[in-house]
Amino acid sequence: MSVAPAATLLALMQSGSTVAASPLIALALVIPLCWAVLTAMRPAPRQTLLVLSGLGIWNVASAMLWWHTRANGVVNYALGGWSEPLGIGLRADGIASSLVLLTAVIAGGCGVYRLCTPDADLRGTAMRWFWPLFFLLGAALNAVWLAADLFNMYVGLELLGLSAVGLVAVAGTTAALSAALRYLLAALLGSLAYLLGVALLYAEYGSLALSSVASGFAPTDTTIVALGFITAGLCLKTALFPLHGWLPPAHSAALPPVSALLSALVVKASFVMLLRIWLGPGAPLLVPTVAQGLGVLGAGAIVWGGWQAIQHADLKMLVAHSTVAQLGYLFVAIPLLIDASDTARAFAWDGLMLQIVSHALAKSAMFLASGTLIAAVGSGKVVDLAGVSRHMPLALFAFGLAAVSLMGLPPSGGFSAKWLLLQAALAGGQWHWAAVLLAGGLLTAGYVFRVFRASFLQGAEDRFTDTPLGWDVVALLLAGMAIMLGLLSTGPLDVMRFGALLQRGIT
Amino acid sequence: MTTLLQSAPLFYALVGALLVAIAFTAFAAHTHVLRRLLAFNVMGTGSFLILVGLAQHTRGPDPVPQALVLTGIVVAVASTALALVVFRRWYEATGHVVLPEDERA
Structure with missing residues (x-):
């Protein structure tokens, strides 16, 4: 023994x-x-x-x-x-x-x-x-x-x-x-x-x-x-x-x-x-080659997911491809997390954390709002949303608030996240990632405005089913939190730095 | 070859690696859902052999990998059961045994 x-x-x-x-x-x-x-x-x-x-x-x-x-x-x-x-x-x-x-x-x-x-x-x-x-x-x-x-x-x-x-x-x-x-x-x-x-x-x-x-x-x-x-x-x-x-x-x-x-x-x-x-x-x-490799795959996800979302006829498929694209941002942050500059690493960590949280809030709001819109219209196609802006203003508003965060428009959590990642890319001199981040924002705007363009067209008024008010309230609350995160991000970010995984980084 | 015969645990680990390789090939080559599930089960057995064999080869008798493998077996059985239930529902609804995305390819 x-x-x-x-x-x-x-x-x-x-x-x-x-x-x-x-x-x-x-x-x-x-x-x-x-x-x-x-x-x-x-x-x-x-x-x-x-x-x-x-x-x-x-x-x-x-x-x-x-x-x-x-x-x-x-x-x-x-x-x-x-x-x-x-x-x-x-x-x-x-x-x-x-x-x-x-x-x-x-x-x-x-x-x-x-x-x-x-x-x-x-x-x-x-x-x-x-x-x-x-x-x-x-x-x-x-x-x-x-x-x-x-x-x-x-x-x-x-x-x-x-x-x-x-x-x-x-x-x-x-x-x-x-x-x-x-x-x-x-x-x-x-x-x-x-x-x-x-x-x-x-x-x-x-x-x-x-x-x-x-x-x-x-x-x-x-x-x-x-x-x-x-x-x-x-x-x-x-x-x-x-x-x-x-x-x-x-x-x-x-x-x-x-x-x-x-x-x-x-x-x-x-x-x-x-x-x-x-x-x-x-x-x-985690040498630069590995990190840059993961970042390149993330950049591929941002471009490919965004492009697929722009083309899909189906509303939920559009939102799902948007998830593929938004996950790409998480991987783009990896090469920035091992940057030589302390400032860049600190920005990258905060940006990554904020991207995880704000995407979670915005995407859940967006899927819930899409579910409401689909139930009201009775079809999952983007083109069938015509006229929905008059009948379903709350659901569409929740979808819009979530979209603001996903696109990275101020003052949302998504804006702060992408801004911090952009700062990290600039502070570390990794300019190519800044270009990817900006392109991602444009692609996101592309697929989101497709939904709005379809919703604001005139359509027959009497074909909509009523949906429970609770559905809209939940989607609005979650989307509202994604926006508020941009204004109140300091507290949550401080906590997320506790025991931060960056060995060479944040103290 | 002599080291192989001297160390049974290393032999188990190598057989495990072989099983994983065979099963991965089968997983990639077949589109029938049941065949893929079988491949997954063989692959699981292979990784369990590696987990127990390689650890015992490098650091002698050790109860921890065996406890881990027990957990792993429970997980594998549960996953297989779930997959079979979903597959049966889907087969009853459509009559297909190959997933739509693979059929096109």
Whole structure:
């Protein structure tokens, strides 16, 4: 028998007693998981009271966790007092707490939107599984945000993929089913590539905690191959151009609140993992060639996604391709994050964080408003929107506010994000990225004005269906938050810098 | 070759790598959804072999990779089940076994 396990056990017992615990972190996982079980006990398409209480408690706990991080800085927590490697280590740094809060807010909006849906739209065999999957998706997102080791990230990512595929399939149409299958195949391939990379890293370092991999890091061949697999898998899951083929059908065939959740949050989960791995342990390997390569793919996404959005006849396909383009901005920020200039790196980090949050708010508002417009018009085609500006001013206004943020017009969160990224590109002398950012704004204006042009044309007045007022209120609130983020970005950005991943950067 | 025979864990890891390569080829070559799911399962088995084999080769007996593989197997079974349910619904609705995007290609 070897001595090593006994020594590990002893170390575990010693460290177990000194765990600084903030049960709020555990609550962020437990609350959505509890409601996933509660709603699954008697699954029904409408469980108003149960769902509302769940969303309320979830939002309060997430806000408290955010506030706690704001006041006390980064918090580590070992679930059940078992520390790594046997236990599940969780870590709430600035970006994790902020994304937990963002998840709760957007899930709250999407949940209320769903609750306002008229009974006629709730028919379908699978509709009663909406709420369990919805809360499971929330728990999986929080698991990814808070994970402190590579394997918990994998488990979170798999749970996220499975619940997201289930939510797409809940719509029940053949388009939704085939999109769900395609999404599932892409997700499985992506997470297997990631798992393979994790297996190689474990063989090399004997640990899965990000911190211990970082402390023993050496740029060996195995590490390089492992990071290659991990990056390929996560890029496939983030739908980075040219691996984005699965995203537009899945995001457009789903129910409106599901599309909103998928575009706003789910694709960001794998991106945040990528960021944690490359800026954490992988930082010595994030050489300019790799970073510029990822940036070029991001630029490809901005141009290709924008161009496809301009051409698509279908409103939700247009919005889904806009997601492909907006995800490109996240990758364009990577070469700016390793710039030699301190100012450029600081601008790039803030811009990236703001882009993640403002795109999430704006895109969820845009998908919800599109769902309302499509329900009112009874058709998903952009040309059929004629006359909708008179009948549906609120939904169109919410769509417009979201579009302002996506285009990067002041005073929105999207404007601040793109402005900061532009400043980073100029401060670091990486002029080519400034050109890409400006071109992206023009392309966004191109597809957004297509929708407005169609809406302001004259059309027959009597063909519209009335939609619930709650739908408009939710979309307006989320879009309003995307705008407000431009005016009040200092506070949230300060928190997102806690435990920032930039080793060579921000203090 | 001698090191291969001396180290069973390394042999497992290499077989795992071979399985992953075979399964990835199958995943790319076939468009039938069920064949792709089978390829995915073989690929999963391959990565589990690598996870356990390579770690034991480099650092001796170790319970952690086996615990990880158990989790991985649960995830793989759940994903396969979900995929089969969605596939069956879709097959009943359309009668197709190949996804529309692949059919055109």
